[in-house]
Amino acid sequence: MNELLKNCVLCPKKCGVNRYNDKGFCGATNKIKIAYYSLHQWEEPIISGTNGSGTIFFSNCNMKCMYCQNKKISIDGYGVYISNKKLKEIMLLLQEKGAHNINLVTPTMYTPQLNKILNSIKGKELTIPVVDNTSSYENIIALKVRNNRVDVY
Numbered sequence: 001m002n003e004l005l006k007n008c009v010l011c012p013k014k015c016g017v018n019r020y021n022d023k024g025f026c027g028a029t030n031k032i033k034i035a036y037y038s039l040h041q042w043e044e045p046i047i048s049g050t051n052g053s054g055t056i057f058f059s060n061c062n063m064k065c066m067y068c069q070n071k072k073i074s075i076d077g078y079g080v081y082i083s084n085k086k087l088k089e090i091m092l093l094l095q096e097k098g099a100h101n102i103n104l105v106t107p108t109m110y111t112p113q114l115n116k117i118l119n120s121i122k123g124k125e126l127t128i129p130v131v132d133n134t135s136s137y138e139n140i141i142a143l144k145v146r147n148n149r150v151d152v153y
């Protein structure tokens with residue numbers, strides 16, 4: 001069990017819930033949930049480059065901005081639960097397909113899980129940069145955990 005998920009204060013909402021058996025404001029549990037992944041051509045040109053950005057859209061959101069263009073994913077929580085192993089495979093697949101980077105779209109709620117995954121492959125099998133595509137609605141605790149494996153914010 002990850003201690004950060006047992007009393008979740010990963011973002012400024014500071015729900016304090018145990019995500020192993022409850023959900024906070026964001027709607028995320030202890031399991032990673034994603035809506036979509038692809039070689040995304042429509043990020044900023046420097047991120048998409050010529051081949052595309054290896055973008056992974058995480059379900060749920062700790063900010064839930066009412067103007068969000070991805071409402072179905074961020075507010076409605078659309079997506080499927082996947083294992084850490086599967087997410088690792090997706091990152092490596094995107095790299096294999098020519099992605100210039102791995103682009104984590106709103107990773108905040110999944111900080112501890114992503115830290116574990118990136119610690120095991122970044123700089124080893126995963127050699128492309130990691131982009132932290134945050135809403136900026138963050139607590140320093142989550143940024144500190146993710147910081148050692150992120151190249152671009």
Ligand code: SF4
Nearest residue numbers: 008011014015024026
């Ligand atoms: S990440 Fe989710 S559960 Fe944790 S404090 Fe933020 S809104 Fe609450």
